[in-house]
Amino acid sequence: MPHPLIRDIVIVGGGTAGWMTALGLATVVGDRYRIRLVESDEIGTVGVGEATIPLIQRFNRIVGLDEREFLRETGGTFKLAIEFVDWGRVGERYMHGFGRVGQDLWTVGFEQYWHRMRSLGRARPLGEYAIAQAAARANRFMPARREPANSPLADIAYAYHFDAARYARYLRRLAEARGVQRREGRITHATLTPAGDVDAVVLAGGERITADFFIDCSGFRALLIEETLKTGFDDWSRWLPCDRAVVVPCEPVRPLTPYTRSTAHRAGWQWRIPLQHRTGNGHVYSSVHMSDDEATATLLSHLDGKALGEPRQLRFKAGMRRQAWHRNVVAIGLAAGFLEPLESTSIHLVQQAIQLLIDFFPDRGFSTADVAAFNAQSRFHWERIRDFIVLHYHVNRRDEPFWRDGAGMAAPDTLREKLELYRSHGRVRRVDGELFTETAWLQVLAGQGLLPEGFHPLAALQPEDSVHAYLEAVHRAVHAGVAQMPDHADFLARLGLA
Secondary structure, eight states, X not given: OOOOOOOEEEEEOOHHHHHHHHHHHHHHHTTSSEEEEEEOTTSOOOOOOOBOOTTHHHHHXXXXXXXXXXXXXXXXXXXXXXXXXXXXXXXXXXXXXXXXXXXXXXSSOHHHHHHHHHHTTOOOOGGGGOHHHHHHHTTBOOOOOOOSXXXXXXXXXXXXXXXXXXXXXXXXXXXXXXXXXXXXXXXXXEEXXXXXXXXXXXXXXXXXXXXXXXXXXXXXXXXXXXXXXOOOEEXXXXXXXXXXXXXXXXXXXXXXXXXEEEEEETTEEEEEEEOSSOEEEEEEEOTTTSOHHHHHHHHHTTOSSOBOSOOEXXXXXXXXXXXXXXXXXXXXXXXXXXXXXXXXXXXXXXXXXXXHHHHTOOOTTOOHHHHHHHHHHHHHHHHHHHHHHHXXXXXXXXXXXXXXXXXXXXXXXXXXXHHHHHHHHOOOOOOTTOSXXXXXXXXXXXXXXXXXXXXXXXXXXXXXXXXXXXXXXXXXXXXXXXXXXXXXXXXXXXXXXX
């Protein structure tokens, strides 16, 4: 017999996670469910997740955001890549660009022919065959264009940089217009039913707000999923030991780069995110290897412009809840776990949780099979993203204690298996729809100096000169495409921005 439908949904906490969830659900269910979001103006948000990956375009499209309005409201810019500085060795740099690298060539993937030509000393750096990397280095941008046929311009994939606080306010306005009710108030605690489900959240004045279903977007506090339900936490700091960050914005500078920059320091790394009105900066580090004062000094000494405010400290631990969905609570965002924003996945994990929630949306029976499937899929994606982030630390050739620890760690088994496969013949396998593609792995592996012992045997079937000529043709096509692209700031100006 069917269970009754859920009627009341309460989202605990605002910020990017809360308001993305509110708008996403309101778009899907319309006015058939009562959706309330409880947040307090007294409680600030972390608000440092300002770089994204291309899949955010899917969320924006589903909820009906106009790109130009979205960029105007959030101070946004376009993003083609992440540049990694000093990650392999000090003095080295490479990019992880979005979209394709190279073009298909005969029997096996482009990368296998590149591995072959590289082993013969006849290949350019990998990024020379990628439109996103070449355009990013030239500070050029435009969306994909389908003409002329077979042009690399058709392969342009992009994401955004934006002000996360402005993004949350923008989403709030849209969500409220679609019926989401915002309740101002500081939650002190939650109460449970005799069966152990969350019954209500209690505000500082004593008011109780009840619901059938709760979504915990309360950030690091994890008020419902952990503080109330004691769900448990899987600590990943043995692989990701950075446990603090210091953040500060600075004045914007030109050129307006269409990429995020990640610069490795003695015991961590620093992000640089260019917006229209400012540049976002943060230094993620291990407190075991560096003091807070040194971390702050390192950040301030590597700013492009004048700091806009005082540096702010954050503390965290890498890992995830043992169950993102427990009883009648789903945790989304920082309440579900934390992975440092090295590959700009924080907002994506929110988006992915919203999609999974829609896929497994419950009735009041809260099917154990549905909850288990949600948790299994959530864990799979968190762990695979974790592996990709760990890769950056594990494949380095620096000589400071922090970096030696990273290179010498016992990597997660899933990462170790991927590396063993790559080391033999340069093969990378993407499984079960994991987020990062073969091309993403290849760019980081090659960028940090890990090259395979061999290449796919079938890549040797074509004459060497023919393969070399094809790689050169791809290189020329990429750079001819970049020459047709406008400057990033000029493109924004054409939209009435920047």
